[in-house]
Amino acid sequence: MGSEVLCHRTRTRLLVHIRASKPDALQGVSLHYPGTVTLSTANLQLTARLIARHRAAIGSYWRKLDPSQQALLALVYLRKHETYAALAEGWRIGQTTAWRYIREVITLLEALAPTLQGALWAAASRGLRWLLLDGTCAEIDRINDLHHPDQGKHVDRHWCHKHRHHAVTFAALTDHDGHLVWIGTGYPGSTHDLTAARSDDVFYLARKADLELFADKGYTGAGERVTVPVKGKRDNLAEAQREHNHVVNSTRALVERGFAVLKQWKLFERARCCPTLLARAAKAVLVLELNAR
Numbered sequence: 001m002g003s004e005v006l007c008h009r010t011r012t013r014l015l016v017h018i019r020a021s022k023p024d025a026l027q028g029v030s031l032h033y034p035g036t037v038t039l040s041t042a043n044l045q046l047t048a049r050l051i052a053r054h055r056a057a058i059g060s061y062w063r064k065l066d067p068s069q070q071a072l073l074a075l076v077y078l079r080k081h082e083t084y085a086a087l088a089e090g091w092r093i094g095q096t097t098a099w100r101y102i103r104e105v106i107t108l109l110e111a112l113a114p115t116l117q118g119a120l121w122a123a124a125s126r127g128l129r130w131l132l133l134d135g136t137c138a139e140i141d142r143i144n145d146l147h148h149p150d151q152g153k154h155v156d157r158h159w160c161h162k163h164r165h166h167a168v169t170f171a172a173l174t175d176h177d178g179h180l181v182w183i184g185t186g187y188p189g190s191t192h193d194l195t196a197a198r199s200d201d202v203f204y205l206a207r208k209a210d211l212e213l214f215a216d217k218g219y220t221g222a223g224e225r226v227t228v229p230v231k232g233k234r235d236n237l238a239e240a241q242r243e244h245n246h247v248v249n250s251t252r253a254l255v256e257r258g259f260a261v262l263k264q265w266k267l268f269e270r271a272r273c274c275p276t277l278l279a280r281a282a283k284a285v286l287v288l289e290l291n292a293r
Helices: 042-056 068-078 084-090 095-110 118-127 145-149 150-156 192-200 203-206 239-252 255-262 275-292
Strands: 003-006 008-017 031-037 130-139 164-174 180-183 212-214
Touching: 031 068, 042 068, 042 095, 042 150, 042 275, 068 095, 068 275, 084 095, 095 275, 118 164, 118 180, 118 203, 130 192, 130 239, 130 255, 164 192, 164 255, 164 275, 180 255, 180 275, 192 203, 203 212, 212 239, 255 275
Parallel strands: 130 212
Antiparallel strands: 003 008, 008 031, 130 164, 164 180
């Protein structure tokens, strides 16, 4: 697959399969269409360096793709979520090779993701006094599992009743400007946002770092130093409570910016991979966003 990196945009050429009205009309003709994907040059360079170091460490000096090509392959998968078949065809490699290369890159990037404690102390060292906490669901394709009786409970665990589809639930923290600073462990879609945050020890470690958290009503009862709106209809609230809700909601609204940036990576729109890989990919994407910032 021919590729060319231009500033912050990578241009690719992908093979198109066209069904002609006359079977012989396109016989022997290879048609291509030009496509573009927006990627940071800094992310391509970081990923290529990681791959080169990893290959040197394990003594793997020759492969079908060089480090820069493998980096481009993996980032295109994360950004556009092309199928393994399409990527393998474009890069002239086998589907299994494409699968292995992509997972290798995700593993390398995931290893650089900040831990929760590291992210909280880094925020405190920057002079921040509070962070924004929220949860989101990334849709996954779990339909095929319904055909396997032994997977029934597993599929039900990933059903998100709020959004009515199978999903993986993430807790995340952003700074005052809505920039992601940490993404939690991925949990089945049936997991409540409060449960996901508690499972990751968000509240305990935030108190230990002397940071306050702003969150929505779903985190009511989270404990000290977690500020949430007061529940109830606006007409039934006192003036002070309405003012409190206005301040909290206007402050925490910027957390949606972080999730919007995350979901620019098409993998999180409707993932065709397993939930475990999606959770690891979220941390890999966090590393890329921090690197490009």
